[in-house]
Amino acid sequence: MNEYDSGVMKEMLVKNGFVYTDNPEIADIVIVNGCVVREKPEKKAIETLRYFKEKGKFTVAAGCVAQKDKQNLKDVADVVIGPMEYDILLDVMGKGGIYTDFADYRDRFYKYAQNRKDISFSEYVTIMTGCDNFCSYCVVPFTRGREKSRSIDDILAEVEHLVRMGVKEITLIGQNVNSYFYEGFEFKDLLEKVALIGPPRIRFTTSHPRDISIAVFDVIKRYSNIMPWLHLPLQTGSTRLLKEMKRGYTKEEFVYITRLARKIVPGMTISTDIMVAYPSETEEDFEQTIEVVKEIEFDYAYMFIYSPRKPSSAFYRYKKTLPRDVAVKRHRKLVDTVQEIVIKKRRKMIGKRYTLLIDGHSKKDPNVSRGKTEGNITVVVNKKLPAGTFVDVVITDVKGVTPFGNIIS
Numbered sequence: 504m505n506e507y508d509s510g511v512m513k514e515m516l517v518k519n520g521f522v523y524t525d526n527p528e529i530a531d532i533v534i535v536n537g538c539v540v541r542e543k544p545e546k547k548a549i550e551t552l553r554y555f556k557e558k559g560k561f562t563v564a565a566g567c568v569a570q571k572d573k574q575n576l577k578d579v580a581d582v583v584i585g586p587m588e589y590d591i592l593l594d595v596m597g598k599g600g601i602y603t604d605f606a607d608y609r610d611r612f613y614k615y616a617q618n619r620k621d622i623s624f625s626e627y628v629t630i631m632t633g634c635d636n637f638c639s640y641c642v643v644p645f646t647r648g649r650e651k652s653r654s655i656d657d658i659l660a661e662v663e664h665l666v667r668m669g670v671k672e673i674t675l676i677g678q679n680v681n682s683y684f685y686e687g688f689e690f691k692d693l694l695e696k697v698a699l700i701g702p703p704r705i706r707f708t709t710s711h712p713r714d715i716s717i718a719v720f721d722v723i724k725r726y727s728n729i730m731p732w733l734h735l736p737l738q739t740g741s742t743r744l745l746k747e748m749k750r751g752y753t754k755e756e757f758v759y760i761t762r763l764a765r766k767i768v769p770g771m772t773i774s775t776d777i778m779v780a781y782p783s784e785t786e787e788d789f790e791q792t793i794e795v796v797k798e799i800e801f802d803y804a805y806m807f808i809y810s811p812r813k814p815s816s817a818f819y820r821y822k823k824t825l826p827r828d829v830a831v832k833r834h835r836k837l838v839d840t841v842q843e844i845v846i847k848k849r850r851k852m853i854g855k856r857y858t859l860l861i862d863g864h865s866k867k868d869p870n871v872s873r874g875k876t877e878g879n880i881t882v883v884v885n886k887k888l889p890a891g892t893f894v895d896v897v898i899t900d901v902k903g904v905t906p907f908g909n910i911i912s
């Protein structure tokens with residue numbers, strides 16, 4: 504979401520006379536659009552602002568870091584602007600000050616988004632902002648505000664523009680895309696309308712297990728340009744802990760949804776987010792997570808150790824986190840379990856044919872490209888191909904968790 508916001512902010516500024524550089528050392532103004540979901544990126548954003556402020560630059564703190572840390576940023580940022588205030592970005596650039604209200608809509612911001620010119624082969628489109636769920640460990644409802652769905656006309660205009668510009672892949676984004684609702688249109692309706700415009704590949708993230716509906720799986724099945732990939736955060740496999748986290752579903756319900764998704768959309772890949780060492784997580788809770796992971800066999804997972812985030816309710820409720828060695832041990836076991844499953848699944852890809860959308864090159868060897876399957880699995884090919892190219896491959900080998908493919912077209 505920050506990446507999308509940064510792109511639109513860039514468009515706003517460049518269209519109004521600012522000159523962009525990706526080298527902050529030579530810039531007069533440095534904008535840091537920072538994330539606070541975990542402690543490390545939050546600290547890094549603040550350190551970056553301090554570094555450039557000390558160098559005499561005009562600094563702008565944007566994003567969730569601005570919203571969350573507004574008072575502490577006064578010494579390191581000339582402008583502090585929260586994500587729902589980007590409509591006034593141009594007005595405050597020369598002034599300085601703190602702007603962190605939650606505006607009802609980002610009219611001006613979305614107008615720039617709809618006409619942006621500096622685009623890549625793969626682009627995000629924001630469909631909603633904020634979240635009403637208040638999961639116990641999460642700061643998003645405090646930094647992004649309450650849920651606000653974007654006008655369907657604005658979204659479709661942006662998708663049409665991107666398709667005209669030749670974009671190959673569009674990812675609809677929001678903190679909880681499944682709760683999209685605008686003047687009678689639900690997420691499934693929006694998804695179908697986007698599919699009909701015709702971008703070659705459509706994805707969406709993030710889904711919430713409580714809010715996703717069977718109707719969404721039906722739409723995915725009906726349109727070949729909606730990719731058979733679902734990112735569905737599990738967080739924990741313990742129903743007791745899910746309740747404590749205020750996630751709104753049980754372990755059984757989560758397993759049921761994933762089974763249904765794979766049944767309705769054959770070949771559907773499912774990725775997830777899992778947190779270990781929530782302050783009240785017992786060994787038994789953790790083992791239930793391992794059980795669910797084995798049962799669902801996720802295609803890949805992002806796995807984290809709990810990080811206390813002010814002002815989430817868990818931050819105030821638990822004075823202590825679990826001992827670091829316990830957290831690290833559980834994280835290691837979870838990573839190993841997921842890895843074992845993923846390797847097994849990747850090996851099953853050998854001999855099968857996939858269409859890749861090339862998205863980059865190997866850092867070590869520019870003659871080696873990588874691309875994503877329809878199910879969002881990264882595959883390596885031994886040929887230099889431009890980003891944004893579609894190519895058919897047969898998987899010939901798997902090293903670690905990475906499949907390697909031979910080009911067949």
Ligand code: SF4
Nearest residue numbers: 634636637638641643
């Ligand atoms: S649903 Fe996601 S964004 Fe919303 S509060 Fe929960 S974890 Fe945060």
